[in-house]
Each structure stands twice: as C-alpha cells, then as structure tokens.
Amino acid sequence: MTTAHARGPAPAAADRATADPDRPVTMADVAAAAGVSVKTVSNVLAGHAHVRPATRDRVLAAVAALGYRVNPFASRLRSGRTGVIAFALPHLYQPYFGDLAERVIAEGERRGLTVVIEPTDAVAAAERAVLTGGRRQQVDGAIVSPAALSPAEVERLRVEGPVVLLGPRLGAPPADQAVMDDRGAARTAVAHLLATGRRRIAAIGATPRGGSAALREAGYRDALAAAGVPVDYALVLDAPDWDRRSSGAAAAVRLLGSGAAFDAVFCFNDAMAFGALRVLASRGLRVPDDVAVVGFDDTEQARFSTPPLTSVDPGQEQIARTAVELLVDRIGGYAGEPRVVVAEHRLAVRESSGGPRTPVA
Amino acid sequence: MAVTMQDVARRAAVSVKTVSRVVNDEPHISPDKRARVLAAIDELSYRLNPAARTLRTGRSGVIGLGLPDLREPYYAELAHAVLQQAGRRGLTVLVDPTGGDRDRELALLRGRGGGLDGVLLYALGVGAGDADAAALPAVLLGERVEPGAAAAVDADPAVAAAVAHLVETGRRRIAVLGADPRPGSPGARRTAAFRRAACDAGLDVDEALLLDVGPRWGRQAGAEAAARLLDSGRPVDALIAHTDALALGALRAALDRGLRVPEDLAVVGSGDTEDARYAVPSLTSIAQGTSEVAGTAVALLEDRIEGRAPRDDGAKAAAAVELRLRESTLGVGVA
Numbered sequence: 186m187t188t189a190h191a192r193g194p195a196p197a198a199a200d201r202a203t204a205d206p207d208r209p210v211t212m213a214d215v216a217a218a219a220g221v222s223v224k225t226v227s228n229v230l231a232g233h234a235h236v237r238p239a240t241r242d243r244v245l246a247a248v249a250a251l252g253y254r255v256n257p258f259a260s261r262l263r264s265g266r267t268g269v270i271a272f273a274l275p276h277l278y279q280p281y282f283g284d285l286a287e288r289v290i291a292e293g294e295r296r297g298l299t300v301v302i303e304p305t306d307a308v309a310a311a312e313r314a315v316l317t318g319g320r321r322q323q324v325d326g327a328i329v330s331p332a333a334l335s336p337a338e339v340e341r342l343r344v345e346g347p348v349v350l351l352g353p354r355l356g357a358p359p360a361d362q363a364v365m366d367d368r369g370a371a372r373t374a375v376a377h378l379l380a381t382g383r384r385r386i387a388a389i390g391a392t393p394r395g396g397s398a399a400l401r402e403a404g405y406r407d408a409l410a411a412a413g414v415p416v417d418y419a420l421v422l423d424a425p426d427w428d429r430r431s432s433g434a435a436a437a438v439r440l441l442g443s444g445a446a447f448d449a450v451f452c453f454n455d456a457m458a459f460g461a462l463r464v465l466a467s468r469g470l471r472v473p474d475d476v477a478v479v480g481f482d483d484t485e486q487a488r489f490s491t492p493p494l495t496s497v498d499p500g501q502e503q504i505a506r507t508a509v510e511l512l513v514d515r516i517g518g519y520a521g522e523p524r525v526v527v528a529e530h531r532l533a534v535r536e537s538s539g540g541p542r543t544p545v546a
Numbered sequence: 547m548a549v550t551m552q553d554v555a556r557r558a559a560v561s562v563k564t565v566s567r568v569v570n571d572e573p574h575i576s577p578d579k580r581a582r583v584l585a586a587i588d589e590l591s592y593r594l595n596p597a598a599r600t601l602r603t604g605r606s607g608v609i610g611l612g613l614p615d616l617r618e619p620y621y622a623e624l625a626h627a628v629l630q631q632a633g634r635r636g637l638t639v640l641v642d643p644t645g646g647d648r649d650r651e652l653a654l655l656r657g658r659g660g661g662l663d664g665v666l667l668y669a670l671g672v673g674a675g676d677a678d679a680a681a682l683p684a685v686l687l688g689e690r691v692e693p694g695a696a697a698a699v700d701a702d703p704a705v706a707a708a709v710a711h712l713v714e715t716g717r718r719r720i721a722v723l724g725a726d727p728r729p730g731s732p733g734a735r736r737t738a739a740f741r742r743a744a745c746d747a748g749l750d751v752d753e754a755l756l757l758d759v760g761p762r763w764g765r766q767a768g769a770e771a772a773a774r775l776l777d778s779g780r781p782v783d784a785l786i787a788h789t790d791a792l793a794l795g796a797l798r799a800a801l802d803r804g805l806r807v808p809e810d811l812a813v814v815g816s817g818d819t820e821d822a823r824y825a826v827p828s829l830t831s832i833a834q835g836t837s838e839v840a841g842t843a844v845a846l847l848e849d850r851i852e853g854r855a856p857r858d859d860g861a862k863a864a865a866a867v868e869l870r871l872r873e874s875t876l877g878v879g880v881a
Contacts, residue, residue, distance in 0.1 A: 211588050269658065271640065277622040278820065286616045290643050299658065302616065302641040304629050311638070322606050322661035323640060430824045459824050466826045467879075485617060489765045489798045491826035544802040545766065545795065546773035 196260045210253040219247040230297050235384045270512060271324040273315040275307040275332035279428040279456055280484040282330070288505035289328060296513060307428075309333035316360075318345030326516045328363075328508045336396055347515035349508045353396045354525065361515065362525045363508040365499035367397050370530035371404025372411075374479045374497045375451050377532055379412045381539055383449035383477055387420040389436040389461060390427060390453025398427075402480065419445045424457055433457025437464035448476060448519045449538075455480040455487050455496055462490060462537070478537040483531075492536035493543050500528025549592045558586035605663045608638045609847065612654045612667040614646040615762055618791045620817030620834070621668065627840035628666060635848060637663075645759050646670030655680040664851045666843050670761070673730065683850035687843045689732035692732075699839060701732075701816070702739040704832040704867040708786055708814045709743035715875060717784035717812055718749060721794060723771050724763055724788030725756040733758070736788050754780055763788060768795025776803055776811075783811060784875075790815035790822045793829055797874065813874040827873035835866045 212230075216223045221240060229235050229244040236244075247253070254268075272289045274282040286302050292301035293333030301324065305311035312331045314320070316339070320327060332337050339350065340357050348360040353367060378386050388405045392398040406416055422436040433452055437460065440447065452458035458480035462472060470476050472492055480487060483498035507526045534540035551569075552871030555562045560579055567575055568583040586592070611628055613621045625641055630638045642658065644650040648671030655665055655676065664683035669676075672686075689699050712720055722740050726733025737756055744751050757775060759767040768787055775782060776799065787793035800811050807813055807827055815822050818833035873880060 209589065211585075213585075215788070267660065277625045277641070278619065279618055280617075280619075283617045283619075283622050286643070290616075301610070301658075302625075302643070304625060304639065305642065306626075306629055307631065308633075312639075316791075320608070320638075320640075323608055430820055433822070459821075463824045463826060485765060485822065486794070489769070489794050491797075491801060493798075542802070545798050546769040546802075 194234060194416050199250075201420055209241045210251045214251055215244065215247045215253045218251060228481050245295060249295060253297050253510060254294075254299065266325045266465050266516070267323065268297070269301060269324045270509075270516075271301050271303050271315065271320055271327040273305055273312065273327055273329045275330065276307055276447070277302065277304050279454075280373055280486050281454060281456070281482040284482075284484050285505060288501055289509060292505050292509040295388045296509065298509075298513075303327075305332070307332040309338075313342065316342050316344050316348060323348055326512045329510055335394065347512055349360040349512045349515070351504065351508060353400055354463070354527065358523045361511040361523050363504050363511060363528070364525060365504060365528050366530055367400035367499070368404040368407065370481065370497045370499050371401040371451070371453070372407045373404075373530060373532050374481060375408035376411070377476055377495070377534065378449045378451065378479060379408060379414065380479065380537060384445045385417075385420065385445075386414075386451055387422065387440055387445075388448040388451050388453070388465045389422045389433055389440075389457050390424045391421050392423060392427075398453060404453060417445070419443060420447055424453070427454055428456060430456050430460035430463070433460030434464045435460070437461040441468060450478050450479050452478070455482045455484045455494060458494055458537075459486065459490055462492075462494070466491070473539045479538050483533050487533070487535070488543065488545055490537075495535045495538040495540055496533055498531045498533055500530050503528040551592075553590055554583065554586045554592050557590060558582040605851070606661045607636060608640060609663055609851075610642050610654055610658065610665045611639050611664045612642045612644045612651055612665065612669075614644055614668060614670050615764065616641070616643050617764055619819035619821045620789055620791070620836075623817070623819055624668065624836050624840060627837045628844060630837075630866060631840050631844040635844065637848075639842075644671070647671055652676065655682075655684050657682045660770075664847045666847055670731065683752070685843050685847045685850065689735055689795065689837055699834050699867065701736055701832060701834065701867050702742075704816075704834075704869050705736055705739040706746070707741040707784070707869040708832060709740060709747055709749075711869060711871065711875060712784045712786075712812055712814070713747045713749065715808075715812065716834060719752065719755065719782045720744065720749065720784045720786060721755040721757065721775055721782045722786050722788075723757050723759055723768055723792045725758050725759060733788055737844030740786065752780075754771045754778075755782060759792060764791045765795035765798070769799040770795075771800040772796035773803075776805070784814070785811060786814045788816055789831060790817040790819045790831055793874075794821060794825060794829070797825065797827075797829070806875060808875050814869075815874075818870050822872070823872075825874070827878050830872045830875040831870050833868045833870050835868075838866065 212223050216226045226244050229241050277283050282413035290300045312334050315327050315329050328349045330351040336355055340355055342359055344359045350360050350362045353362040391402050409416055424432040424436045426432045450461055452461055460469050465472055465476055472478055480494050483496040487494040487496045535543050551562050551565050555565045565583050568580050629639050642654050651672045667686050668688040669686045715871055724733045725737040741751055757771045759771045785796055793813050797813050800807055805811050815829045815831040818831040822829035822831040
C-alpha cells in the first residue's frame with residue numbers, strides 16, 4: 186500500500202522547512218529523501234528481508250534525518266499494525282533496566298517505531314500476559330525480560346505473537362532470544378580481581394532460584410578454579426532481591442559481621458554493588474585499598490559512584506539492537522525456528538578495583 | 547485543535563462517509579479513494595476518537611504513563627509507585643518515554659496507537675490547557691500543571707527549606723542546577739522559589755550561579771555543568787540541583803577535582819531516590835511525596851475513565867514535600 190502517488194509528487198526533503206514546518210513528516214518524504222519508492226520505505230520499516238543493505242541504510246538514515254515517526258493509526262489501518270512495540274521488564278528503578286530501556290527506545294526510534302515500557306513488577310501473571318498475546322490491542326510485538334517466571338516455566342509457555350526474550354539463555358526457547366553470556370562475563374569480572382592480586386573474593390547475589398544468579402555464580406567458581414583458589418562458601422552471600430541497593434548493603438553487613446577475611450567483593454549486579462560500597466564507606470573501609478569491588482551491568486551510575494565502579498558490561502548495546510532486529514523480523518512475518526544471539530561482554534575497569542581515574546567531565 | 551474526520555475528507559476530496567468506511571475497514575471502496583484517505587490521515591496525523599471506539603469495544607484495562615526520562619531515578623520510582631497503585635485497581639501501565647518533548651507528549655494525550663483507556667502524563671512540554679484537548683481521559687502530574695487540573699507537586703516550600711538549611715550551616719554562595727529559561731517550566735518555577743528564599747535569607751543572588759543544564763536532567767548534564775562552574779574559579783560553597791541525578795553528577799565532578807563534600811561544597815538533590823540514600827556521601831534531598839502523587843493521579847484518572855464528576859479535592863492533590871538531611875550537607879557520619 187502506498188500513499189505518495191495519490192497526491193502527486195512528494196516534496197523534496199529540503200523543501201519541507203520552507204513549505205510548512207508544522208506538517209508532519211510522511212513516508213513519502215522519507216522516500217523522496219532516500220531516493221526510493223514509498224513501498225521500499227514501507228518494506229524497510231516492516232523489516233521485510235528482501236531489501237538490499239545499502240538501500241536499507243539509506244532509508245534508515247532518512248528516517249533519522251527527518252525525524253519520521255510511524256503514524257500508529259494510519260499504519261494500523263494499512264497493515265493492521267500499530268507501529269508500537271513493548272519492552273516488558275521487571276522494574277525501572279533497577280538501574281540496569283532503566284539504561285537498557287533507553288537503548289531499546291533509541292533503537293526503535295531509528296526504525297520509526299515507538300517503544301512503550303511495561304514494568305511487570307516481577308509479577309508472573311503480567312509476564313505471562315505479555316508472552317501470550319495479552320497486549321495485541323496496544324502493540325505489534327514485545328521484548329520481554331522475565332523475572333518471576335522461572336526458565337522452565339518460560340520454556341513451557343505457548344508464546345503468542347511476535348516476542349523476543351531476554352534473560353538467561355534457555356535450553357529450548359519458545360521464542361527468539363537476545364541474551365548475555367552471564368557465566369563468561371562473571372568469569373571475566375572475577376579473573377580481573379584475581380589478576381590484580383586478590384585472593385579472598387566474596388560474591389554477593391546468589392539465590393536458589395537458578396537463572397542468571399546460578400550462571401553468574403558458576404562463572405565466579407570457574408575463575409577461582411582456573412586460578413587454583415578454592416571456593417570458600419562463607420564468602421558466597423545470598424541476596425534474593427537483586428533490584429534493590431538495600432539487598433547488597435544487607436549482604437555486606439552480614440559479610441562484615443561474619444568475621445570472614447575478604448579483600449574483594451564481586452556483586453552480581455551494579456545495584457547491589459552500590460549498596461555494598463555504601464556499607465564499606467560507613468565502616469571506614471577504603472575501596473580499593475582495603476577491599477576491591479566489581480559490579481555487573483556497567484550502568485550509567487557506575488561512572489558516578491564513589492569511587493567509580495569497575496563493572497562488566499554484558500553487551501547492553503548489542504542486546505538492545507539485536508532484540509529490536511529480531512522482533513522486527515517476526516513482526517514482518519518471519520516464521521523460522523527460534524534464534525538465539527549471545528552478546529559479547531566487556532570489562533570497564535575503574536577506581537573501585539584499582540583502575541585509573543575516569544573523570545566524567 | 548484536534549483533526550476531525552471532516553478535515554480528512556476535505557483533504558482527500560471525498561465524503562465523510564467514505565472516510566468513515568475506510569477507517570472502519572468496510573469493503574467496496576476503490577483503491578484510489580482508499581489510498582487518498584490514508585494519505586490524508588497520514589498527513590494530518592488524524593486519530594480515531596478513542597472515546598467513540600471505547601463505546602463499541604469496551605475498555606482495555608490499559609493506561610499510558612508518559613515520563614520524560616527513564617534513567618532519571620525519580621521518574622523510575624514514580625513509575626513504580628504508579629504501577630503499584632494501578633495494579634491494585636487491575637490496570638496495566640504502559641510507560642511512554644517522551645523526552646519531555648511536546649509533540650510526543652501530545653501524541654500520547656491523543657491516544658497514540660489506540661487501546662488505552664486513559665493517560666497519565668508527567669508534563670514538561672505541554673500545559674494544563676493542552677490536557678483539555680486530550681482525546682481520551684487524561685491527568686497531568688508533576689510541577690508544570692495548574693492546581694485542580696492534576697496531581698501537582700509544589701516544591702517551593704522545600705526549596706525554601708533547603709536554602710534556609712544551607713544558610714544555617716554557613717553557606718553564602720549557592721548555585722542552582724536546572725535553572726530553565728522557559729516560563730512555567732519546573733526549572734523556572736523552582737529557580738523563582740530559590741530567588742525568593744535567597745532574598746528572604748538576605749543573600750545576594752549571583753546570576754552566574756544559576757545554571758541552565760538543558761532539557762535532560764541526568765547525571766552527565768549535572769557533572770558537566772558543575773565542572774564548568776568549578777573550573778571557572780567563581781566562588782561557590784553550595785549547590786542545589788533540581789534532581790538527584792543532576793546532584794549525583796555534580797557530586798562526582800566535585801570529588802574528581804579533589805573537593806570535599808560538604809566541607810568545600812554542600813550538595814542538595816531532589817526526589818529523595820534510593821540513589822540519594824546510598825550515595826557516598828549520602829545526599830540531602832527534597833522528598834516529593836512520590837507515592838501520594840501516584841495515588842492521587844491514578845484515582846483522578848480512574849474517575850475520568852469511569853465518567854464520574856471530578857473530585858473537588860483536585861486542588862488539594864498537591865503532595866507533601868520535605869527536605870531530608872544527610873551527609874552531603876551535614877557532614878560524613880552525621881546522617
């Protein structure tokens with residue numbers, strides 16, 4: 186379905202500002218700016234596979250340059266679509282998800298899609314509703330990061346509609362997955378502490394629920410084993426609520442109260458690391474001189490904490506980009522077997538583990 | 547002015563009936579007419595009146611929540627509070643990040659893609675007048691709103707309390723992060739409150755200490771503004787930031803420069819977020835009654851969705867604000 190020929194030639198992009206600055210940008214404007222047909226623009230935005238990469242890039246560049254946004258209503262009439270996708274996550278106040286949400290939004294914007302966030306509050310019924318097509322009236326598809334549903338429950342679900350799953354890698358995923366290498370990234374973080382001479386490394390964030398916590402704990406053990414350091418379970422601390430700084434603070438208080446000697450702490454996410462940093466400061470312990478601290482997620486706040494936090498970036502940018510790409514394919518009708526893309530991680534070394542000063546401004 | 551079906555008909559040079567038939571996906575319309583109508587809808591940004599559709603299809607149980615920035619801890623905590631309140635009423639919340647951009651805020655007020663029963667909007671770009679033009683039940687929240695029309699935060703008394711506290715602890719040269727030249731914006735209002743309080747306390751306001759940090763009040767913006775100020779050599783002994791994120795950025799910039807907080811520079815944030823409580827040093831911050839704002843906003847919206855008369859306590863919906871004193875103004879180990 187096209188719109189341009191019905192009202193004559195589309196104005197060139199450069200003429201828009203002079204013509205009528207208040208007129209919304211249309212698909213025809215994007216087509217004119219990219220030098221392609223409206224049909225091609227429509228194909229690119231719908232994620233159809235048979236568009237040459239160079240053409241696709243030109244169209245996406247024009248979308249960005251003109252600030253084109255899909256008119257959800259018109260789009261729904263044409264194609265039955267809304268031009269809106271949802272990102273369902275447990276909590277926005279958990280810094281990792283706030284950061285990731287901003288990246289997914291930017292990625293959607295690049296493709297002219299509106300992204301809405303559904304915070305599920307880690308309620309299983311809400312997660313199930315999104316995964317089984319409960320938001321079809323509002324959105325064309327969803328990126329979902331389950332927190333309440335266990336990996337086994339997710340695998341058993343009959344997923345409805347276009348869905349991409351984040352979270353730990355599943356053995357038999359019911360939908361496409363954009364995942365991080367939880368175990369490998371944790372191993373990298375702990376190997377860094379070992380390489381800088383730490384031997385009594387505590388781990389904060391273990392839970393009996395499996396999923397990411399179990400994988401990160403396995404990565405912690407992998408790194409210790411590779412360095413010939415035995416695991417001391419007095420140094421492995423539970424923290425059931427990953428989303429709160431208070432959880433990391435409470436674990437640090439327990440660790441200090443136990444009397445166990447330690448010279449480093451690896452926290453299974455940044456939120457808990459900020460809680461641990463706060464407790465160490467209150468007790469007069471110097472970071473990193475007395476205790477080195479490493480987080481996981483490399484959130485924005487990691488650059489701003491006192492001291493700035495060394496953290497492993499699980500590949501946020503790549504996860505956001507891949508998740509939107511996979512979802513756009515599915516919305517466009519791709520019906521192949523579930524695909525899994527594993528992001529590459531990277532360690533950001535800052536002062537909390539003896540790294541260089543990293544002024545923010 | 548909302549675009550009507552008549553406008554679409556005129557632009558497409560067809561009858562209103564034809565527009566209606568295209569919109570309702572009825573058969574037997576020539577492809578040419580259909581294309582013309584769709585082009586006109588696209589050009590005029592026309593949206594179906596969701597209220598009319600609700601009559602036909604019933605409610606979705608989903609509301610939209612527009613917020614400027616998801617990385618800003620205050621908005622994230624506000625979203626959580628709204629979610630809790632809405633969840634109790636069986637409503638699902640879809641959060642729409644607006645970047646504080648007026649067009650995006652208006653798009654949400656017009657119902658975006660459809661399927662929403664109502665909208666809550668933390669408005670930076672639109673004002674109370676725009677909410678009346680909303681195409682579906684809507685409630686504005688935040689500071690840039692008129693009393694009675696929304697769930698309002700009146701931060702003025704807390705800004706005054708912050709100035710009084712800083713003066714009491716011996717500060718004379720107080721900077722402001724988030725001074726915003728746009729009339730009626732939260733930044734402009736708070737900065738006006740700062741001027742009044744500073745005047746009451748007998749301070750001379752140095753205009754060079756009132757810093758516009760741009761539209762996004764995040765950590766990086768706070769760090770950059772504070773760095774420019776501190777590097778300018780202009781004397782300053784305290785700083786009031788209009789969000790905790792700005793304050794955390796300023797805190798980092800000060801510490802990077804070897805300054806001691808609060809001995810060399812006292813720092814006050816706003817939002818009383820978890821980030822403020824766990825910062826090193828912990829951050830003195832203005833609590834904005836997040837859960838009250840959320841509770842009032844959801845209750846007001848529910849009234850509007852149900853078509854009940856607006857409660858007469860709309861004007862009283864202003865949340866209690868309060869200054870929470872911590873280490874960044876009192877000293878390490880004190881609070």
